[in-house]
Amino acid sequence: MKKILDLMEGQLRAAFSACGYDETFAKVVLSNRPDLCEYQCNGSMAAAKAYRKKPIDIANGVVEQLGDGQGMFSMVQAVMPGFINLKLSGQFLADYMKGMAAGEKLGLEKPEKPETIIVDYGGANVAKPLHVGHLRAAVIGESIKRLGNFLGHHMIGDVHLGDWGLQMGLIIEELRDRKPELVYFDESYTGEYPEEAPFTIGELEEIYPAASAKSKEDEAFKERAHQATLKLQNGYAPFRAIWNHIIRVSVTDLKKNYSNLNVTFDLWKGESDAEPYIPKLINLLTEKGLAYESQGALVVDVAEETDTKEIPPCLVRKSDGAALYATSDLGTIIQREEDFHPDRYIYVVDKRQDMHFVQVFRVAKKAGIVEQDVPMIFLGFGTMNGKDGKPFKTREGGVMRLERLISDIDEAVYQRIMESERRSMTEEEARAASTIIGLAALKYGDLSNQASKDYIFDVERFSSFEGNTGPYILYTIVRIKSILNKYREDGGQVDETAETKVILPPAGETEKALMLLLTRYSEVLENSFAETAPHKICQYVFELANAFNSFYHETKILSEGDEARKDSYIGLITLARRVLEACIDVLGFEAPDRM
Known part of the structure; x- marks a missing residue:
């Protein structure tokens, strides 16, 4: 199923072309003025320079040619100095909703060329417990692996243990x-x-x-x-x-x-597994004339003319013959090339290791270990800090074990459930729910931040059932489940695929706003993966949850007298629940049945 932007651009390209303009000017973007329109095309501005015409004249011509875009648009308007403002028609949106509900993976298109992608995340050391410093690599890496798999790529997650030093x-x-x-x-x-x-x-x-x-x-x-x-x-x-x-x-x-943490790995390899490949690495670097001795050590120059900062040579063997992290990482890459020949590499590691991976990736490319056109992505993450702005510690000042952090946030969620005036759970049920909700609080609290940025870990804020938090997202899903359960109890049937259920054009603004956000599902997932940016999925589900709750508060869903309209509401919120559940599954957590 084509993305909504692609469908709109198809109509605009035809209109630009019919007017004698290059169709590359027909790019459509989300409007930055939602009070005026839903989408906009700014191509007339750039076309004006190419064709030496006034932007508004180009825009007016395209708008006249476009019409309603074969029923796609309810508004097409050229405004000064040359913007084309667009609003989607209710019927088009309703049909798109039905197509999403009936489509495989909610209409998500399979990649033209599925890739084999190595995701290096985890980095735990044997003989040591996992601590808070391991959280970000595990959580971010897992979400990227899950997202890639969901999109149709062959993702291979490797824990890459520290087991050989x-x-x-x-x-x-x-x-x-x-x-x-x-x-x-x-x-x-x-x-x-x-x-x-x-x-x-x-x-x-x-x-x-x-x-x-x-x-x-x-x-x-x-x-x-x-x-x-x-x-x-x-x-x-x-x-x-x-x-x-x-x-x-x-x-x-x-x-x-x-x-x-609901984190799994396909490979449990360690630095030790690279050891057999190191002699081959050293021979390769020497034979190609890339490695040379410097003060008894073996190094490879990796600096390039375009560098804006100094990039030191990569040290691949110490003067006493010992291997280093770079040696191990390069040996691991040789092993991965022989075993999998990946189309892409993604390393999820502390951003302070940036220089190390610049050096390693450049050696891998210079030596021909990895082909030049294979992306090697370093996704460096920032530090998880306490409220004092310093790296997160225990109250005693030590590094907190990860299992204690999980326990603390589960307990915070449990206390919120028990203190709620609307609580309908037993203590045992609340404990079980707090484990599910606590994981969402922990993961969403991390993933909702851009990976490269430091953030403040705040148990109180992350465990809140209000605001941009994991529990709020789960509460929204549980609210939809509750409505659907009541609908079933009243004799209604919930069709998960909407193949037999008609979704009507929106009756109000909040319903249309919900539909518009649902149409962005495929675009958000694909862009998040292309940019290795899971925080964009968090941003999307928060906006979607808000849109649903606005619709819910304005609409009497179950008491609607028009049965066709009620059925349409049920089909729409079922789709909203499925989209939210698909997104949180990619992020690595799930929703309970009750909260």
Whole structure:
């Protein structure tokens, strides 16, 4: 089903062409003066320069040729100095609503060429709990992956675990100090290593910070950890066995915690998976003459003449032969090219890593690892701050665990439900609902902000049932569900596809406003994906929820005496509910049946 803008532009292109003007001037945009019109075409202004005519003369000619656009428009008007103002007809809108309701994915068109797209998000470290710093990558990345899948692309989400650096050596040596009797530290041991890990997730999460703190005070311990890391990376069997335990225990816990966020990954790869590709990377860079030695290290120049700031060389191997993050990321790209040959890459990472990814992407392109026309997008996100404007912390000043943050917002939602004068839930029902609503509050609170910007995390505001919040969006959906349930109880039938239900032209302004917003559904989803901007979907669902609530407050839906009109209302609000549910599913949360 064609987007509403494409249909309008089709009519305008024909009119411009019939008047002897290039049809590229027929671009239609949403009006910035909704008090005057719904859409507008400003092409006459640009055409005036090309054809040396007055803009208003061009606009008048196009308007005369356009007429009502075969019933599409209720108003077509040329105004000074040369704008063409447009309003859609009620019948056209009603027919478009019915087409959306009956169409697959509400009329969303399949992409002409579906792409295979890697989304690198998550970035958790093994042996460490997820904390608030992991929230944005997970939530933003998940929404982009879901949106791409919904549009018809093949999205591959990779958690890209941190599992191969010095932290592994620190854990191994701390474990040696605590449990020297373990067989992994007996050099004479030749048997099979135990299947059960010598630590729980709780112990593991305590071991790493203790080891990290010790390494800052004890140089000998730090050197032991460094040597242990090298032995692990060189394949030393006892340390590989410990490492496998760390991975299994950590990934099991990470999957549980990501699941609480309704976040999933297609790949659970880590930095360690890039290790076999690093020799190939170094050989490639050397053979192509891109890598050279600088103070004993191996570097690649990536600066370009068009740069407006200094771009340092990319360091791909340290002087002691150790790999770095850039080495690992480039090795991972080689692996992804061999396994998937993606059409696009999207990295969802803290914006402070911008320079790192500029360097990595340029090396990948210069070396021919990735073809020049393949987009490599760095979606850098800002910081989640507390009310004091500083990075979000616990009251004690530490980094808050993600599961505690989720618990806090669930509790805030639960308290709001219990304090509501209209509460009809038991405590048990309120607890169950607060988990669903709390996730919406958390995700919407994050996603409604432009990814690159810092924002204030405010539990009180995010959990509010009013304003631009997740709970408000859910409350709107639940309100529609309630109306539809009452309609069914009164003997009415709700047709989800509207194939047998007639949707009439709007009877009032709020009904037309709701229809106009519903027509923008496909455009919003496609643009949000093209711009990797999930906040635009949040903006849309907020406007749509407001439009529905304005219509609801003005319209006696269930007590409407005209049965055909009532049926039309039901068809329209059913479509509104389906659009809202499709959008929040892409954002990564759902609505309860009651609130």
